[in-house]
Amino acid sequence: MRRPTLDAATVGASVKLAIFLVVTTLATGMLVVVVGNLSFGDSRRMQAVFSDATGVVAGDDVRIAGVKVGSVRDVEIVERDRALVSFDVDVDAPVTESTEATIRFRNLVGQRYIALTRGTGASTPLEEGATIPIDRTAPALDLSVLFNGFRPLFEALTPEDINKLSFEIISVFQGESGTLESLLDRTASVTSTLADRDEVIGDLLVNLNEVMETIGDRDDELSSLIVRLREFIGGLAQDREAILGPLDSISELAVETSGLIGGIREPFVKDIKELRKVAGTLDRNRAEIDRATQILPIKLRKIGRTAIYGSWFNFYLCNFEATVRLPKPVGTVSLLDYSVGTGRCDLP
Template sequence: MKLLDRRTTSDLTKLLIFVVVTTLATGVLVITIGNLSFAPSKDYRAEFVDATGVVKGDDVRIAGVKVGTVQDISIVDRDRAMVTFSVRSDTALSRATHAAIRYRNLVGQRYISLTQEIGDGAQLQEGDTIPVAQTSPALDLTVLFNGFKPLFQALSPADVNKLSYEIIQVFQGEGGTLEDLLSHTASVTSTLADRDKVIGSLIDNLNEVLDHIGDRDDQLSQLIKTFRTFVGGLKDDRQAILGSLDQISELSVQTADLVSGIRRPFVDDVKQLRAVAGSLDRGKSELDRTLQVLPIKLQKVGRTAIYGSWFNFYLCHFQGRVRLPGGKSLPLDYNTGSDRCDLGGNN
């Protein structure tokens, strides 16, 4: 029992230590991610002509070091943005302090950069406002990147991101230099130069296509004229075409009514026609023989009819069966023996 109590106490102690360490680590992580600060601070305001993208919680930095956070953004005079921010109490701001909105990254996050300019060195009091003359809005990336659009179309996404970041740093006056930008531009130019064969081949193929089109300019012009005439004819006959569509619609309705009235006998006729077609198919050999013999028979009949409007028929042979009372049948096979039959007369 004592051994069990000792083991339980040891496990409970380990569990408590784990919970405390985990709680402390979570708290540090929350403070780090949330940019929380427990140091005393002072609130100031800055007026901007454009504060697009600035949100509550963004950093306030001096020389790249975070000294505060943005607390609120409001609109004043309908065309101005008033940004309220806090900085640590040990950070001194003067009336010559300049506030500028900078891009934190290419995702679009911003921060406010505070710099000390030459001028009145009197300190700002808590709650004072940095006037709009001493503030700068963020760089308009849309206008900037539109100017580089032809260059970006020839780059890979990784090169575009790298060059864009360098451009932002140069034009915001922080990190990087114009020399770095030019070196990256030279790298881009080298990349384009490495693809000169592909570009040259593309231009040659395009020239060949244009030559073929130029050789057939007459046919192309004639095709365009013919198509224009065709479209013009359709335009002139649009009323007739639309009218014919109405007539076709009425004809369809009338046809549907006609079929609906004779649907059942029509179906029966189709069934009987199928039966007739089946019978003809089964006796097609006999039908073929009859069609072959029929011209000969007609020729003989016509030859006989030239002597007058009468015909002589001779019975040469008779064959059949006579059904007797009681269901019995008697076969008959009779040959007349006429001399006419030996002369090739009709049977």
């Protein structure tokens, strides 16, 4: 049986396909190496302790002067409130006992990398598995703290300017803006606003300085006040049982008072209604009441004069006149009229 043979066209297509696959594979590998900044040299494992490693994940870069010298291997919690970051660095990377590690932003979308910088101290190279202590590490910038730091600035701006500036900052950090031009424009506007209010800020600082000087001059009085206040609070704490004890009795008194008021409610309401009628009557006769009030002192003075000699009243009869009719002698018809009177007298 005759074996099938390949024609020249098929062989040429197969060779071209093989060359294309090899070239594509090499190009892809080179692209991965360049983009990922991969290193195939020897490395050594190290660790660093951070107070906050937010955003750091396995695979993030470890850089010295902006050049990648390693990558993060793992992040874990130690001592309940600290983060231990394990990373690999090249064996020839200058990492010494004075090296400081700082978490920084890699880009505006929030990716981080660890920057190793030279510190002050010994220049002895770190050994395999060495740990950079927390006193030589620094966490990444906290955006919450950043924006809280802008709070005094926001208070000096109008709501419209605050909204525009906040929108630009958020857009940049979310990757929605390709440049910082608009953010810089808003920052320039903010700077101009602060410059316009330079005199107000200066007056504020001067007044604050005077206040602080006044407080400093009264340091003894302030210290004494704080001591007295502490003693007062301590006395209240010691007497808290005596203060809180009567609360139960006060509560019982309130209950009893409530029951008492409930029992006299109806007659009390009736008295209020009658009192309203009395007030109306007094209002209608206020002219007579005013006149009586005005002449009352005169009446009382006269009454007092009549009782000036003891617990009795002296009455004087002045200008008494009377007519007496007597019968005439026998034989006459009409009656005789005699008038009797007293002279005028003055009261003492």
